Amino acid sequence: MATAGREAAARLTTDRDGSQLRLLFAGSWTTANLADREAELDGTLNRRALAGVERAVLSLDQVTHFDTAGAWATLRTARRLRDAGVEVAIEGAGADRQRLLEAVEQTEPAPSPPRGLRFPLSFLANLGKLTLTLGADARALTGFLGLTTLVFLRALLRPSRIRFTSLIHHMQKTGVDSLPIVGLLAFLIGVVLAYQGADQLARFGAQIYTVNLLGISVLREMGILITAIIVAGRSGSAFTAQIGTMKVNQEIDAMRTIGLDPVEVLVLPRALALVLVMPLLTFYANIMAILGGGLMVWVLLGIDPAAFVRQLHQSLNVEALLVGMIKAPVFAFVIGLVGCFEGLRTGGNAESVGTQTTRAVVEAIFLVIVLDAFFSVFFSVIGV
């Protein structure tokens, strides 16, 4: 290898002559070789070896290769010796190495990083911080809700402000593209519901009511919840990652300086796309879940499709469908809002894009379920 010389080991010999100590550096003192010599270097400098030494000479004559790591090792040795009260001289450094030694000596060590609190205090401090941020987050999200609503209303008054290309693009991404996964999961949920219902109701000889159970629970709750959770995980996270990456690239700042409103350009088309698409997705999920359940009761209980539809017809009214569907645009808006909001709050680096995406999904699903609980209470109060 052309640079095989570099690979030669670093050698250190010590030579004691009365009160004078000679440290003879030889070979290649480079970053790659230093690891082997680190411990040895420290060993020669212990108290016993230094007893009675008044003068030390560090000789670099025999060194073949020397870089900043070598300079550092030399200087550190010199400093240790001086600290032990020994007079130190460095010999045999040519002009170049002397310059390097000086350059390295001039660099200052970094101040130690600020130290954090210890356990019991740090726990309290974190708890306090968390509580405060929770409050601040809630306030910021509410503020963002207001801002987005204003932009929404303004756009409704002047629809020409809506970016239709972007809107259609996001409807495609969040709606059409998610049909397979939403359909499959809804179908499977239908299967599970029917199976569990049939199992329990069969004990009372009321198998036929499995159909009622399936219809009501899918239309009122399961269809919309499954859809909302998939959309939050699939599209809400995508919003955060897209907007967050743009934030890291300073694209958002660039937009602002050009006079574009990021809420109008980025948030509006995404949130609006979700609001338009989610009711359709929910309706589709409802159908798929009932299909799955219908198949299951046919196989399990022998209720054929005609009987299934008849029973479904008797047990359901249009209200059950509306109760589910009315939640769809609300959940969609919340998911879109949280996704974009967390994206816009991304800090300056790649890691925070990841953190924010996780937060967006968790927050969106949390809010969807809390809102669902509110809806349930509300509907029971008005008696639907």
Add this chain to the structure above:
Amino acid sequence: MEQDPAIRIKGLLTQFGSNVIHKDLDLNVRRGEILGLVGGSGSGKSVLMNTIIGLRRPNAGSIEVLGQNVDQANSATLKWLSSRWGVLFQDGALFSSLTVRQNVEVPLKTHTELSEHACAELAEIKVGLAGLPPDAAHKYPSELSGGMRKRAGLARALALDPDILFLDEPTAGLDPIGAASFDSLVQELQRALGLTILMVTHDMDSLYTVCDRVAVLLDRRIKVGTIAELMEDSHPWIAEYFGGPRGRAAADARRRVTDGRKT
């Protein structure tokens, strides 16, 4: 005796689809020299650099770095090579989740068995050598200005005291004083450590003050020579480049400095 060159490129062909960037390109970079690489925007300087350091495979031709063929290197050779070169990318390319010191420690921890403590101290030296204030060591890249990010990138490139340093537009976007101090830093490091440096730059002052030779990337090939030699060249782009107002101003400034030294 002519020593083995640090980098030897023969008959390089680079293309993206039908877009040919380099064709029949030859270049030798001598050991211990600072070679400036210039060329119009989009002429393929960054692509050439990426090809030399093995991030892109050449479509044809061979590239040898320190006597090793980069294209056919096995993983052990590539690892050895990557400890022998340092790269400063055009926009720093620092790891954003690590502090400046941790960024510099990454190559040290990858290629050596130094103790935690030694890594930290060496990294701090590199941070200082690159001209950053000591307290920058614990900052994250997002907390630094563009010029400081360049310096942090240089500190990382220098972490292992490499043989070859690749710098992609190191002084672009720095203030003139910062750029001048960056230039003298590069020169000083070159002298002290015997580095070979390939530097993409459009900074006329850098070309005049630090570069031993200049390579011009033109019509998909490279013409290389000292500035004095290149100024004799009849190619209109080269004439415009060195004979234009900026080129002349830098040449004048250079002449004043050297004259001042003589008297």
